[in-house]
Amino acid sequence: MKKPAVFLDRDGVLNEDTGYVFRPQDLRWIEGARExxxxxxxxGYFVFVVTNQSGVARGFYEECHVQELHSWMADELAKIGAHIDQFEYCPDHPEAVVERYRCNSTRRKPEPGMIVDLVARYAVDTSRSILIGDKQTDIQAALAAGIKGYLFSGGDLCAFTKSILTK
Incomplete structure (x- = not known):
C-alpha cells in the first residue's frame, strides 16, 4: 500500500542556513520545524530529507559529519515523538576540491536523483507527495521527479506545512 511523502530540504527549511552546518552545536532549528x-x-506521510551537502566536496567536513548531524537531528526529533523516515544527501559537486566527489551527479539538486531513489525504495504515492524547499533548485528537482514543490521563504514551518497539507 502506497502512501504520500513530504520531501524536505534541510538547510533553510529544517534549520537556519548559516553556511555549511555540520556540527550539532551550530544547528539552529527553523521555527516550527520539529513540530x-x-x-x-x-x-500519515513519509518524511524524507533531501539535501545537497557540497561542504563534503569542498573539503569543509566529511560524510561521517553529515551522518552524525543527521543522527543527532533524529534524536532531537524523537524527544517530541517525531521522526524522519530517511535522510538522503548528495556530497558531490562539479567543482569539488576533493576529487572523488567531483562530478555532475544526478542526485544533486536540481536533478531529481535523491527523490527518485527514495521513491524506488519506499512505497511512495507520488501523486499525493510534495517537496518543501527554500531554493528554486529544490522546486526544479521536485518537478523533475513528478511531484509538487513548494517554496518556503521563512517563518513558521509547521504553519506553512499545515496550510499545504490541509488544502
Whole structure:
C-alpha cells in the first residue's frame, strides 16, 4: 500500500542556513520545524530529507559529519515523538576540491536523483507527495521527479506545512 511523502530540504527549511552546518552545536532549528515533522508523521506521510551537502566536496567536513548531524537531528526529533523516515544527501559537486566527489551527479539538486531513489525504495504515492524547499533548485528537482514543490521563504514551518497539507 502506497502512501504520500513530504520531501524536505534541510538547510533553510529544517534549520537556519548559516553556511555549511555540520556540527550539532551550530544547528539552529527553523521555527516550527520539529513540530512540522511531527504533524507530517501524524498525517500519515513519509518524511524524507533531501539535501545537497557540497561542504563534503569542498573539503569543509566529511560524510561521517553529515551522518552524525543527521543522527543527532533524529534524536532531537524523537524527544517530541517525531521522526524522519530517511535522510538522503548528495556530497558531490562539479567543482569539488576533493576529487572523488567531483562530478555532475544526478542526485544533486536540481536533478531529481535523491527523490527518485527514495521513491524506488519506499512505497511512495507520488501523486499525493510534495517537496518543501527554500531554493528554486529544490522546486526544479521536485518537478523533475513528478511531484509538487513548494517554496518556503521563512517563518513558521509547521504553519506553512499545515496550510499545504490541509488544502
Amino acid at each position: 512540522a515533522v511531527k504533524f507530517i508523521n501524524e498525517a
